[in-house]
Amino acid sequence: MSYATQKLAEEKVFKDPVHRYVHVRDQVIWDLINSREVQRLRRIKQLGTSYLVFHGAEHSRFNHSLGVYEIVRRISDDIFHGRPEWDESERLVVLCAALLHDLGHGPFSHSFEKVFALDHEAFTRKILLGDTEVNEILSKVSTGFPEKVAEVIAKTYSNKQVVSLISSQIDADRMDYLQRDAYYTGVSYGHFDMERILRVMRPLDDQVVIKSSGMHAVEDYIMSRYQMYWQVYFHPVARSAEVILRKILQRAKELHGLGYKFAQPPTHFLSFFDRSFTLKEYLALDEGVLMTYFQLWMTERDPILADLCDRFVNRRLFQYVDFDPGKDYKKLGELAQLFHSAGIDPEYYLIDDSTSDLPYDFYRPGEEEERLPIHLLMPNGDIKELSRLSQIVDAISGKRRTDYKLYFPAELLIDGKKKAIKQQILEMLREGGV
Numbered sequence: 001m002s003y004a005t006q007k008l009a010e011e012k013v014f015k016d017p018v019h020r021y022v023h024v025r026d027q028v029i030w031d032l033i034n035s036r037e038v039q040r041l042r043r044i045k046q047l048g049t050s051y052l053v054f055h056g057a058e059h060s061r062f063n064h065s066l067g068v069y070e071i072v073r074r075i076s077d078d079i080f081h082g083r084p085e086w087d088e089s090e091r092l093v094v095l096c097a098a099l100l101h102d103l104g105h106g107p108f109s110h111s112f113e114k115v116f117a118l119d120h121e122a123f124t125r126k127i128l129l130g131d132t133e134v135n136e137i138l139s140k141v142s143t144g145f146p147e148k149v150a151e152v153i154a155k156t157y158s159n160k161q162v163v164s165l166i167s168s169q170i171d172a173d174r175m176d177y178l179q180r181d182a183y184y185t186g187v188s189y190g191h192f193d194m195e196r197i198l199r200v201m202r203p204l205d206d207q208v209v210i211k212s213s214g215m216h217a218v219e220d221y222i223m224s225r226y227q228m229y230w231q232v233y234f235h236p237v238a239r240s241a242e243v244i245l246r247k248i249l250q251r252a253k254e255l256h257g258l259g260y261k262f263a264q265p266p267t268h269f270l271s272f273f274d275r276s277f278t279l280k281e282y283l284a285l286d287e288g289v290l291m292t293y294f295q296l297w298m299t300e301r302d303p304i305l306a307d308l309c310d311r312f313v314n315r316r317l318f319q320y321v322d323f324d325p326g327k328d329y330k331k332l333g334e335l336a337q338l339f340h341s342a343g344i345d346p347e348y349y350l351i352d353d354s355t356s357d358l359p360y361d362f363y364r365p366g367e368e369e370e371r372l373p374i375h376l377l378m379p380n381g382d383i384k385e386l387s388r389l390s391q392i393v394d395a396i397s398g399k400r401r402t403d404y405k406l407y408f409p410a411e412l413l414i415d416g417k418k419k420a421i422k423q424q425i426l427e428m429l430r431e432g433g434v
Contacts, residue, residue, distance in 0.1 A: 044106070046184075058184070098166055101173060170221065193221075194221075239355065252305060350408050353405050
């Protein structure tokens, strides 16, 4: 028996709060789960700084990855199995891609990426193709198999059905994280009828379609996603924590460039500051490492770094007001000057932040990013794009919503010296946003 088809002597199961059980029968999948690179995902939170708002949101990218794998396993082994439009030989590559799709995430994910200009998907591919345990396992399947998995994640794989199961507007990734994040944050927004959606999914030509009888379940899924983004993922308090986190890393990078002598040198970050880091150094970072530095840096001589670390570790977050960059751009400059006059560095204590989401869109020729639409399979065999039949989806199609906030440390504006200037700042901040 070849390694690609080798089964475990006995099925392994993971108890899961979302899918009840995650089933593993393939030796390849079991070996991947036990690899160092996949186990590292236990030490990276799925929702970054959201645990500072939703205290239950301590779940990791490891259990999300298992969830995505389980959904794809069910689709491949149950829903699509035996259908002539589905190529059974793609089963292992799609299962591996599902399990490994988030492998390249760094600690606190997107905040870390912004500071060091990184791309987690690029690092996922580097891990798949580099000197790693994951690559060693995938290479045992066949020559070129790691490249196949990397192509699925990069959305360049020749079989678009396989790609769409991992990355599309209705994929296993989204179906897992919406339900999982809703469960751990305790909100009701992310729940939808996944069982119904799975039952009506069909492989067809180069895509995955939904039987028209399942349209209302898809509408519910899209609205769940919309609500989760604005009520959980873009929560302004979680964004405040993200702002502070980014500023901690920015400050450490700036101090290093200035030749500052750290009491606790940022040994693990030095190669990131000059972008000379190796894949091994990237994989050595997790949230435990970052939090250790943040706790140590609370006693650094630099008052800004010490204060920001104390704020993040002990949840002393910034306050915020609405901010309209079109109308308030001049005021932001005035506020920065006032902050300077008050002895507060606006680079680290007056931060504008924006979030943006497009809940659903259909392909528009000529756009930079192709968005594959959700297609419905009609009883007569015709294919219809979802928003053409759903008034709910049509109402939000192509409509990008953006939210702007201005973050600042309110308590520094209340007490201490230069009260007149601080009072002027507070009055500007209270004037209908900024």
